Amino acid sequence: MPSPLMAALKDVGDGIRLAPLWWRLGLDQTASRFQRSVLGPFWMACNLLVIAFALAFVVSALMGVDMMKSYPQVVAGLLAWSLVGTTIAEAQAIFLYNAGLMQSQRLPLSFYVFLHAQKSATNFLFQAIAFWATMLVLNRFAFPHWTLIPALAVMMLIVCFQGFIIAIPSTRFRDVAYMMSYVVQLLFYVTPVFWMTENVSEKHRWVVELNPFTHQVELLRAPLTGHAPDAIHWWWTLGTLGVLVVVAITLLAMFRKRVVFWL
Amino acid sequence: MTHQIKLTNVDLDYFVYSLRSQSLRSAVFNLAVGGRMYKAAGDVAAVKALHDINLEINEGDRIALVGHNGSGKTTLLKVIAGIYSPTRGELSIDGDITSMIAINAGLDMEATGLRNIHKLGLMRRLSRKVIDSRVDAIAEFSGLGDFLHLPVRTYSAGMLARLMFTVATEFEADILVLDEWLSAGDAAFVQKAAQRMHRMVEDAKIMVMATHDHDLVQRVCNRVCELQGGKIAFLGSTEDWLAYRETQAA
Numbered sequence: 001m002p003s004p005l006m007a008a009l010k011d012v013g014d015g016i017r018l019a020p021l022w023w024r025l026g027l028d029q030t031a032s033r034f035q036r037s038v039l040g041p042f043w044m045a046c047n048l049l050v051i052a053f054a055l056a057f058v059v060s061a062l063m064g065v066d067m068m069k070s071y072p073q074v075v076a077g078l079l080a081w082s083l084v085g086t087t088i089a090e091a092q093a094i095f096l097y098n099a100g101l102m103q104s105q106r107l108p109l110s111f112y113v114f115l116h117a118q119k120s121a122t123n124f125l126f127q128a129i130a131f132w133a134t135m136l137v138l139n140r141f142a143f144p145h146w147t148l149i150p151a152l153a154v155m156m157l158i159v160c161f162q163g164f165i166i167a168i169p170s171t172r173f174r175d176v177a178y179m180m181s182y183v184v185q186l187l188f189y190v191t192p193v194f195w196m197t198e199n200v201s202e203k204h205r206w207v208v209e210l211n212p213f214t215h216q217v218e219l220l221r222a223p224l225t226g227h228a229p230d231a232i233h234w235w236w237t238l239g240t241l242g243v244l245v246v247v248a249i250t251l252l253a254m255f256r257k258r259v260v261f262w263l
Numbered sequence: 264m265t266h267q268i269k270l271t272n273v274d275l276d277y278f279v280y281s282l283r284s285q286s287l288r289s290a291v292f293n294l295a296v297g298g299r300m301y302k303a304a305g306d307v308a309a310v311k312a313l314h315d316i317n318l319e320i321n322e323g324d325r326i327a328l329v330g331h332n333g334s335g336k337t338t339l340l341k342v343i344a345g346i347y348s349p350t351r352g353e354l355s356i357d358g359d360i361t362s363m364i365a366i367n368a369g370l371d372m373e374a375t376g377l378r379n380i381h382k383l384g385l386m387r388r389l390s391r392k393v394i395d396s397r398v399d400a401i402a403e404f405s406g407l408g409d410f411l412h413l414p415v416r417t418y419s420a421g422m423l424a425r426l427m428f429t430v431a432t433e434f435e436a437d438i439l440v441l442d443e444w445l446s447a448g449d450a451a452f453v454q455k456a457a458q459r460m461h462r463m464v465e466d467a468k469i470m471v472m473a474t475h476d477h478d479l480v481q482r483v484c485n486r487v488c489e490l491q492g493g494k495i496a497f498l499g500s501t502e503d504w505l506a507y508r509e510t511q512a513a
Contacts, residue, residue, distance in 0.1 A: 024385055032371050104368030105386065106345030106360070172280075257348045261278045 008253035015110025022111055026118030044082075044123055045130030052078050055194040063199055070196075072140045072225060077193040079124070079131050080220035083155050084213055085191070087120045089184040091163045092170035092177040099263040109256055113163040120159055131224070142226030151219045151229065158216065158241050164248035168255055171262045187213055212240045266358035266437045266469055268320040268343055273352035275313040275342055275493075312338040314493045316352070320469055320486075325460060327480040327501075328473040330490035336473035337442055339490065340364055343471055344440045358437030358469065361387065363427050365442070376411035376418070376426055383430045397433050404459075405429040406452070424448040428456055432463070439463070441472040446479065457482045481505070 015022075034040035052075040059074065060067040094116045095102060095109075102112070135141040170177040191213040192200075200208055208214050215236035222229035313335050320326055328336045341347045342354065344362035369386055370379050380401055384394035402411055405425040410418070418426070424447040431439060445456060460470060460483050474480060480487060480501065487504035489497040497507050 021385070021388060025382075028382060028385070032374060035373055100365065100368050101386075103341070103346060104344075104364045105362060258278070260346060262280060 004253040008249050011108040012110045014108040015114050018111050022115040022118055026115050030119055030122050041126040045127050048078055048127050074194045075131055076221045076224045079127050080217045081193045083124050084216040085184050085188055087159045089181045091166035092180045094163055094167035095171045102260055113160055116163050117156055117159045145223035145226055145228050147228050148223035151223055154237055161244040161248040164252055168251050171259055212236055266322050269355045270316050270318045271353040273316040273349040276350045277310040277312040312493050324486055325470045325484045326486040327484035328488050334490040335493040340440050340473055360438045361431055361436030362440040363431045370415055372416040373414055375414055379415055384434055387434050401429050401433050420447040421449055425452055432459055438469045443474045446476045
């Protein structure tokens with residue numbers, strides 16, 4: 001009999017091999033989500049630009065910074081947050097959303113997690129297009145730094161492994177699902193997404209520096225706005241990824257067979 | 264490659280989680296009271312859905328699972344389809360499985376029939392080209408014709424049964440697992456479906472079908488497995504099963 005650990009690793013491997021399937025299904029689900037709307041996924045992009053405008057306006061008024069300077073930073077921050085934070089809130093529904101499919105076809109659990117990651121990536125891409133288009137219009141365009149590619153790759157791995165860690169308990173305990181949206185909202189305020197680390201007093205700076213989400217946001221924001229991210233953001237994010245992998249595989253090994261009964 | 268399904272001493276405990284146990288509050292409370300009270304109150308109930316199932320299904324078998332509601336038919340189908348892993352025992356499957364257990368599984372109710380055919384084909388890992396080449400055959404056999412251009416939410420249960428059955432059988436699979444929804448189709452369609460299932464055996468395929476329709480069993484299946492309270496009460500050829508039923512009735 002295979003050990004639960006081997007079975008968990010096999011689950012992930014099987015999921016990777018099904019890449020063509022979740023890739024197409026992800027596009028299909030994104031398309032059907034916006035079936036009757038004209039702008040489709042660009043609604044997400046509009047949302048990003050409007051919220052960023054409102055936040056940049058408030059922040060520039062409060063802290064006395066030039067709005068034209070802060071707006072690109074805020075939009076890039078929110079864009080990064082759509083992968084760093086929003087995916088956490090969405091991860092609770094990974095299995096619940098696909099309950100019908102899970103009860104009718106045999107697919108590895110990782111399949112649904114990769115499907116979630118695919119949809120997040122598609123969404124990110126649409127928002128990124130809107131971001132660059134807006135920067136062109138505002139004459140603030142900076143060519144993205146090449147480190148965007150490895151940064152996105154690492155971030156997508158985090159989205160996947162984080163997905164297991166949130167989705168498994170959320171399926172078992174429905175309260176966790178509700179709780180996640182509040183947790184993400186809280187994280188959003190304590191992470192420098194729409195405000196800058198420089199504006200925080202020295203005394204409270206540690207809160208920002210010990211927050212792993214700070215580093216994930218910066219890892220994406222820097223190359224999006226044309227700079228290379230600092231090495232510290234790489235170390236933090238890779239370290240976070242390592243921890244997530246261990247926790248995710250452990251959870252998968254323990255509860256893989258049970259998840260379908262929790263739906 | 265020969266196709267086979269083999270279950271050896273398979274048990275399945277089905278855990279039923281009530282709404283209360285799905286909330287974190289009760290889990291926390293459980294810790295406080297030592298975790299016994301809620302379990303004693305039957306909050307997480309373990310139901311022995313299948314007990315000591317030994318079943319070998321070989322090429323050319325069209326096996327019917329019969330039994331009362333709640334006797335374990337659908338659970339056994341789900342074990343065979345790989346959706347539930349057995350709690351104990353061994354399960355080995357050789358061959359590609361197509362399972363059609365819930366009638367609307369994998370359907371996008373807002374999308375048209377045509378789009379859903381594509382989606383179901385996609386889930387079976389078929390290329391767009393292969394799917395396109397089958398669409399006409401599906402439209403014809405299902406008798407849905409132009410209705411395929413309407414959203415699936417406008418379909419009746421019978422029309423859904425027609426669509427699902429046709430798709431399930433048109434895209435080849437080695438092993439076909441069907442739940443009892445087929446009888447939602449009208450008599451003419453069930454007749455057509457029965458003929459098609461007969462033909463499948465010529466290609467040495469396996470079909471497992473749960474049903475309450477004894478007439479359908481006689482027309483389609485060559486073996487019957489009757490379940491009673493999660494155990495196999497009868498396993499044998501359709502003729503023997505009919506004789507067994509006679510003795511049960513007497």
